[in-house]
Amino acid sequence: MRYAQGDGLTDAGRAARERVRQQAVERFQAGQKNAEVADALRVSERSVERWRRAWREQGEAGVPSKGSPGRLRLGDGQIARLARELERGPLAHGLVDQRWTLARIKTLIGRLIHVSYTVEGTWRLLRRHGWSWQQPARRAIGRNNSAVEVWKKETWPRVRASRRSAGPGSSSRTKPGSR
Template sequence: MGNPRGVARDFDALEVRRMRALALMREGFNNSQIGHELMVANQTVSRWRKEYSEGGRKALEQAGRAGRKPLLADKQAKLLTNKLLAGPEKLGYETPLWTCQRVADLIEQEFQIRYHPGHVWRILRALGWSPQRPVGRALERDEKAIREWKQVTWPNAKKKPRKKAAPLSSLTKAD
């Protein structure tokens, strides 16, 4: 059912297909023939035929956008982007990391719109943001000491294969 994940529906193409079905209906084709021609199920053609008989051509025209309208207006989304670019530290957070919870809190504070943190990533994706992982390195990190350990200490500590012993004979004579 529906489209594969991530593939948007082409509402114009769907309307063109319904109008083509309408034209075929007017020419006297049956549901099976129309379904075969347009590569849709007979039940779909039957539904279109019913909708047309009840509401005319208008019933087969585009219904408009699918799904719920976004709660954030375009102006608010632009303002949100500017706030995000300013960084979380400017808004009182201790670390320079935006989390979904923080973004949800920001949206609620600024626009009085509550989003579940688990859904905030959709808004961020729509704004062109992508998930980032912070580099987990300590500020006190000593690069010189780490390089020396990798080049000197580690190779010496690593287990080395033992030298092969002389082969044992499995054939022994019992006297």
């Protein structure tokens, strides 16, 4: 059985997973066959074979999970450093606008911490640590809010009033009642 390493598993879930492995060791010591252990613990025979091999070679110390070799985790200090750098903003890191994209954050992690993440892995890392995606409000940098308000009050009513109002039959090609 393949377990997710950290994705959706709580500490209690990881502890339960390790208890299953420990139960397998107890069954190995009792002389049960791989198929029996797999059925009893509801795991694949292949996993039981791997655990039994590790148990024979290294004893009980070889059976616990060593975690996923593919996932690089950042320590608390590294996460705190990343958060500080993200708070500084993209401009502080030589980017031309104020948008953090996953690709940019991935590059930042590589530059600061020398750890390589995929874009998807970057998203999972951020989500795990409380960051969420945000969509920037599209506003011009040179926007003058007071001028916009004046335009809405003075110009817009004139523009809207100059449109021809639609009366009955104004867009119809047939005469009323000639259906």
